[in-house]
Amino acid sequence: xxxxxxxxxxxxxxxxxxxxxxxxxxxxxxxxxxxxxxxxxxxxxxxxxxxxxxxxxxxxxxxxxxxxxxxxxxxxxxxxxxxxxxxxxxxxxxxxxxxxxxxxxxxxxxxxxxxxxxxxxxxxxxxxxxxxxxxxxxxxxxxxxxxxxxxxxxxxxxxxxxxxxxxxxxxxxxxxxxxxxxxxxxxxxxxxxxxxxxxxxxxxxxxxxxxxxxxxxxxxxxxxxxxxxxxxxxxxxxxxxxxxxxxxxxxxxxxxxxxxxxxxxxxxxxxxxxxxxxxxxxxxxxxxxxxxxxxxxxxxxxxxxxxxxxxxxxxxxxxxxxxxxxxxxx
Numbered sequence: 527x528x529x530x531x532x533x534x535x536x537x538x539x540x541x542x543x544x545x546x547x548x549x550x551x552x553x554x555x556x557x558x559x560x561x562x563x564x565x566x567x568x569x570x571x572x573x574x575x576x577x578x579x580x581x582x583x584x585x586x587x588x589x590x591x592x593x594x595x596x597x598x599x600x601x602x603x604x605x606x607x608x609x610x611x612x613x614x615x616x617x618x619x620x621x622x623x624x625x626x627x628x629x630x631x632x633x634x635x636x637x638x639x640x641x642x643x644x645x646x647x648x649x650x651x652x653x654x655x656x657x658x659x660x661x662x663x664x665x666x667x668x669x670x671x672x673x674x675x676x677x678x679x680x681x682x683x684x685x686x687x688x689x690x691x692x693x694x695x696x697x698x699x700x701x702x703x704x705x706x707x708x709x710x711x712x713x714x715x716x717x718x719x720x721x722x723x724x725x726x727x728x729x730x731x732x733x734x735x736x737x738x739x740x741x742x743x744x745x746x747x748x749x750x751x752x753x754x755x756x757x758x759x760x761x762x763x764x765x766x767x768x769x770x771x772x773x774x775x776x777x778x779x780x781x782x783x784x785x786x787x788x789x790x791x792x793x794x795x796x797x798x799x800x801x802x803x804x805x806x807x808x809x810x811x812x813x814x815x816x817x818x819x820x821x822x823x824x825x826x827x828x829x830x831x832x833x834x835x836x837x838x839x840x841x842x843x844x845x846x847x848x849x850x851x852x853x854x855x856x
Contacts, residue, residue: 536561536582541612544603551602554579586612677723677740681716683748684725688713693749699742706744712753715761719771726764728756737771769799770823781816782838789834798827
């Protein structure tokens with residue numbers, strides 16, 4: 527996705543403030559509050575800090591030749607050339623496309639509970655790039671539909687519990703029987719996979735890392751008791767060898783997959799994992815190697831190709847694929 531140039535919006539807000547003849551010489555705080563109020567609907571400093579404004583003004587000077595000066599007498603900023611305006615420097619087509627694309631992406635999450643606090647910001651950005659009012663937008667670009675996630679009401683309290691290192695308790699429904707069972711865990715990481723939210727935690731009763739789907743959680747209770755985080759948990763490494771949501775501290779395995787000529791093109795253009803690489807070209811096939819955890823998600827990805835992929839190693843994975851294929855035939 528093109529990188530959204532958020533600063534471009536702030537530049538124009540800063541420019542407008544400096545050129546405001548009814549409130550001249552805005553302070554750094556004035557500029558920060560104007561940007562934050564315009565984009566986020568608040569002025570508490572939780573979204574934009576003073577250093578961001580400093581960097582913005584420096585970039586405006588360097589990239590757009592904005593003659594921004596500071597008046598010690600007035601204790602505020604002004605343009606040395608009173609006729610200067612950054613609005614005279616139009617956005618490039620690439621800038622507009624980047625902002626439009628990002629704004630359209632943000633629109634997908636506006637109704638998810640955890641992101642409602644940013645709803646005003648999303649509306650502001652969308653209004654500025656006229657995505658919301660473009661009746662023809664869907665004729666040119668369609669995004670995956672992200673509906674309301676089950677369990678999304680728990681995102682905010684769990685997120686706060688992770689930050690504050692607090693125990694949480696909840697009832698968890700069995701996927702098979704639907705029976706509710708109590709869980710006491712240390713929340714470690716929230717992860718989204720295929721439009722569903724999951725909690726990676728250290729389960730006290732199991733003394734192990736367990737992943738729970740938020741849409742099967744009920745009666746969440748955040749304790750005030752501090753938790754000692756597992757010393758061997760590293761969120762950057764936990765899913766390093768994972769495909770999907772199934773992971774852990776188990777060692778990854780070398781997986782060899784033989785793909786037909788057509789399937790190899792799909793697999794090469796959309797890798798199953800970042801470790802995927804081609805190790806051999808044959809006349810009618812290609813051999814791929816992956817260094818991953820063996821998981822349900824991996825098995826389903828392989829089977830989704832039908833008979834165009836063949837597992838060559840490890841043998842246990844091959845046997846499981848064969849077992850499921852036989853069950854399909856039956």
